[in-house]
Amino acid sequence: MLGARGRRTPSGTPIGIDPSRSAVRLTQVTKEYGRGPSAVVALDDVSAGIAAGSFTAVMGPSGSGKSTFLHCAAGLDRPTSGTVRLGGEDLGELDEKELTRFRRTRIGFVFQSFNLLSSLTVEQNITLPLRLAGAGTDHDSVRGVTAAVGLTGLLGRRPAELSGGQQQRVAIARAxxxxxxxxxxxxxxxxxxxxxxxxxxxxxxxAVTDLHQTVVMVTHDPAAARRTDRVVFLAGGRVARRLDAPSAEQVKSVMSELRRAH
Incomplete structure (x- = not known):
């Protein structure tokens, strides 16, 4: 099983994280759907940075803009205004072809519904991003990743032969x-x-503690949020609160406050 919760400095910052270096930065990002009087503002002048090498949860009441935040941050959707920088790259300066290539090689995705291809084996699903990017498959890397997520011996199976948890492990290995x-x-x-x-x-x-990855997770679950280094709370399309080293009880309290206020 993957490592325990990372150690922290006396100030609460996870050891190994440089809070001054952002893996993702949103600056005055607004996202509107539709036009005119019927337009819906999903994000409203949001500025937020995700520290490199951190595990961040994004939470908020229903309709708060969580999914839109993730989609804009990941280059799946373009903001109406504002800038999104990932790894120093301004995503707004990339055309659709460049953005697709960027997502394939520099961003990993894990979804609730797993999003595996049923006709492919576990190994083929895991290596799909490499093939789509035209990169060669490093079998040592495949073995290392599959061992890390507990899939050794399952590479020849197809998704229908796996449990839900195993399918999500495949999705994490693919990411x-x-x-x-x-x-x-x-x-x-x-x-x-x-x-x-x-x-x-x-x-x-x-993946964060041992592999030094940066993970941004949208969740509604306080028990999931307590695993993270920081929670960014959204409400009404704006950043409402931030909470470092969260406990489930703290998260529940903030969520209750936000629901009452909105």
């Missing part, structure tokens, strides 16, 4: 295989039972 600058996880434990969810969260925690 790790290119050694991306950031892994974005959208409700990665939402379809899993509590014990399996805890295992998956431990894997994501290990």
């Amino acid at each position: 790790l295989i290119t050694r991306p600058e950031v892994i974005f996880a959208d409700e990665p434990t939402g379809a899993l039972d509590p014990d399996t969810a805890d295992d998956i969260l431990a894997l994501l925690r290990q």
Whole structure:
């Protein structure tokens, strides 16, 4: 199983994290859907930085802008205004072809529904980003990643032959295989039972602690958020609160406050 919660400095900053270096930075990002009087503002002048080598949760009441935040930060959607920089690259300066290439090689994704291709084996699903990017497959890297996420011996199986937890492990291995600058996880434990969810969260925690990855996770679950280094709370499309070294109880308290206020 992946490593334990990372050690922290006396100030609460996880050891090995440089809070001055952002893996992702949103600056005055606004995202509107539609036009005119019927337009919906999903993000409203949001500025936020995600420290490199950290595990960050994004939370908020329903309709707060969590998914839009993730989609804009990951280059899946373009903001109406403002800038998004990932790994020093201004995503707004990339055309669609360049942005697609950027996502394939420098960003990893983990989704609630796993998003595996049923016709491919576990190994083929894991190495798909490499093939799409036209890169060669390093079998030592494949073996290393699959061992790290507990899939040794399952590489020849297809998704239908795996449990939900095993399928999510495949998704995490696929996200790790290119050694991306950031892994974005959208409700990665939402379809899993509590014990399996805890295992998956431990894997994501290990990706940060042991592999020095940056993970940004949208979640509604305080138990999931307590695994992270920081929680960014959204409400009404704006950043409402930030919480470092969160406990489940603290997260529940903030979420209750935000629901009452909105």
